[in-house]
Amino acid sequence: MDTFLIGLMAATLRVATPLLMGTLGELFAERAGILNLGIEGTMFFGAFVGFVVGGVTGSLWLGVLAAVLAGMLSGLLMAFLSVRLGVNQHVSGLGITLLLTGLSLFGFRLFYGEPRIPPAIEPFSRLSPFGQTPVLGPLFDQYALTYIAFGLVPVVWWLLYRTSFGLQIRAVGENPEAADAAGVNVYVTRYLALCIAGGLMGAGGAFLSLAQLGAFTYGIIAGRGWVCIALVIFGNWDPVKVLWGALLFGGVFDLQLRLQIIGLQLPYETFLALPYLVTILALAVAGRNAAYPAALLKPYRRE
Amino acid sequence: MLRLEIERAPAPIWMRSLIPVIAVLVTFVLTSVLVVWAGANPLAAYRHFLISPLSSKVSALEVLVKSTPLLLTGAAVAFAFSAGYWNIGAEGQLYAGAIAAAWLGVVLEGLPPVIAIPIMLAGGFVAGALWALPSALLKVKLAVDEVVTTLLLNSVVLFVVSALLNGPWRDPISGWPQSPEIAAGAAFPKLIPRSRLHLGFLVALLVIGLLWFILSRTALGLRMRAVGLGQEAARFVGVSVERTMLTAALVSGGIAGLAGVGEVAGIHFHLIEGISPGYGYTGIIIATLGGLHAAGVGLAALFIGLIDTGAQTVSRALGVPVYLGDVVQAALLLVTLGMFILQNYRIKVISD
Structure with missing residues (x-):
């Protein structure tokens, strides 16, 4: 196979990694009936916390762990607002995004001041199980977190469709009254789902700062969280279909970078905007067939 | 013996009007942790936040300058949300209005202000509405979630701006990514000499007035609120849900466009x-924060304008990162959301 295609495929897997983590997280939340618009801020916060802890302790994996914990805290806050208090999910989620974005920028300024060159750390190195072998070598030349992200797809599928916990999550997202009547604790289930969701989102952010960039920048997430929300709809709330969506977006994203290099007579911003436009187009195609979890956006109050 | 009991009923009016005050206090107590972390005294910080900007005429006017775009984006969002249309794209629509103003401002060279300025405003409104159009059409024609598409278009408009500023509009002399300066006739006149307060503030107040009028005094407002309360019920009583949402979405985009102008x-x-x-x-x-009411939006915009100005004062005076302002605003939103719940309870004193 030609090197252009192999390179494109390998890069697609890399670009798709944070999206896949964020999307699987959002999928958990929405399957339990909560739209978490806190995702953009949670990924940003995860990228920030991961970078700081990774940099201070010198252990990148501790950074990832801290990002996951930070994401879980964000999930707890979302759960307190949307599950415990039952406030509007759109506004509370956006509020969390604004809060965590502000908090990360505030913390970054305190830790690093206003450096002319953004502080950097030595990022994760890639695993190359196939060494210099043609095709397989470059294709599998990936970060451990990429392996983990793709490995999570079957795990999430199994959790959602083959365990009683998954059944409970789907039940509280479709019909919380019936789930409650069957003895499921709706509140606890939604809290857990949002915690898992937040942890995945935080890890997605940490991938960007600790693996892909080795730095933390203000534009590090740049709307990726919103793309994840679109991918959940595009993938019809199914972990396997969501994977195809993440790969599609990752592919378009990397393709536009390569098109820029070829040097077509268009401003490079046209290509940067392309993945977002393709996502909107994909949503339009998915359109009316989108099967939203029936209880999404509806707070549950036990009578 | 006296007992206290909490029951689910609307809280008394004095209690409800206290909620914003309590929310502000709670927010400041919570965020004082950050002030201490930054090595400053929370009381000093909040004096700079809330009192200093109002203690001189110059900085008090600056609060109104900061509030100008916020009055408009607040009105834009309230307009759409009233109809149950979740327009999260005011940011993108603002930029669309700004692009239109930058273009018209140059094209209208030589025209007197009485002609140029209305065209600027109309152009910005149309541009904002146009940027809101794809999401609105996708929503009413194909049932595509408007939250996602308006958010994605916020990212896209930034690329458009960047393409314009690094391409055709790049300053030919300095090479800076900024568009050519607009004509003098297209610039908004100052309301008060030697301040930055400009005509846009009056436009914003007018829009807030119109927001009140449309929502509470017109058939459109009634239809919008009906759709916002429940689409099925609205459809049942003969309201065209699609047309109402489309109108709400486009007007909302237009108002946000004015902020960009x-x-x-x-x-x-x-x-x-x-x-x-x-x-x-x-x-x-x-x-x-304004409860989607015109007066509430107006007050909230002025208060957030105060916090925006105050954050810069705090930063200058005490070296606390200016992002404290963003954190305070977001925390205030979340605390207020939580406290709205209190509206639904009242405490009863029972004597046995």
């Missing part, structure tokens, strides 16, 4: 990257 024609006089540090998102905070 004000920033170009009243403050910067050309288009630059980052002309809005998130005014569109702050509009969501303001609309929510």
